[in-house]
Structures are given as C-alpha cells and as structure tokens.
Amino acid sequence: MARAYWLIKSEPYKYAWSELVADGSTFWDGVRNYEARNNLRAMKLGDLCLYYHSNKGKEVVGVARVCAESYPDPTTEDDRWSVVDVEPVVAVAEPVTLAAIKADPALAEMALVRRSRLSVVPVDRVEFQQILSMGKTKLPRAAMAKKRGGGK
DNA sequence: GCCAACGTTGGC
C-alpha cells in the first residue's frame, strides 16, 4: 500500500513547528470537523504530513510523520473525535508560502487552496514533492523508508 | 428534512 500524504494546519501561536521539534512528538488534537477527522482516521503509520502554519505565516514549515494511527481524542469525553500522533521529520529549508502555492499552476488546485477552512487535508504525491522542491528540502533517508521495520 | 441563525476558521 502506497504511502499517503497530508497537510496539517496549526496556528503557530497555538502549537508551532518548533514546539513539535522540542516535544519530539505530539498527539494532534483539537480537530472538530468531521471531514478533517475522517482524514485523521485514514492516516497510516509512516504517512508524511506537510506542517502548515495558518493565520500567522501561512506557509509550510516542516514535514511530520504519523507515528501512531488514530485513537480517541484524550482531551474530550466526546467519543466522536480522534487524534493521531506525529513526530517531526525535517524542517523546510525555505518555507513555502500560501502565495507561492497559489501562484504555481501545478498546486493551485490543492485541497489546501480549494478547501481553505479544512484543517487536515490530503495532498497527492506530486504536490508533496513539488512543495518539498520549492522549499529546497530533501527528505532524510530514514523517512524515505516505507515504514519503521520495513516489512512488505 | 428544510433552512435560517449562528459560530468558527482563516485569508486579507
């Protein structure tokens, strides 16, 4: 099964990329939208996520990896909501702004642009690679491996 | 089951 790609948004003053790096990993809580939640639930171990700073910055600043698949959101009694765990993989060398994404015809149709209010959106492989390339960023070898443990 | 009111998100 091919790896999937996603984009997850956080307001940097709420939970910034640098905090994820400092924490080592975190559970991705606070999603209260069914479609976003369904995207969380579709995430598989080893999927890669573009980490986007919304509101302030409006740019892709890092790549994170799903290190635990979805489970009930521990911050609420409401069993409708789920979280996943993510860990940082690599910072984007040159953050890719929303303006740059919109200006690129290959990216203008991204769910990020079309569904701007959705906080967890799918990204296709081509879009993912294009953003990394715009960000002058290469994935470390370890993240290229399919999954930890590497089974078929 | 429709739809108006309301709340939230996020770009500008």
Place this chain on the structure above:
DNA sequence: GCCAACGTTGGC
C-alpha cells in the same frame, strides 16, 4: 479587525 466561506445547530 473585518469579512467570506462554510459547517453545525435547532426550530418548525
């Protein structure tokens, strides 16, 4: 800080 987009809620 404003406002557009849009998801959710609740009255009927």
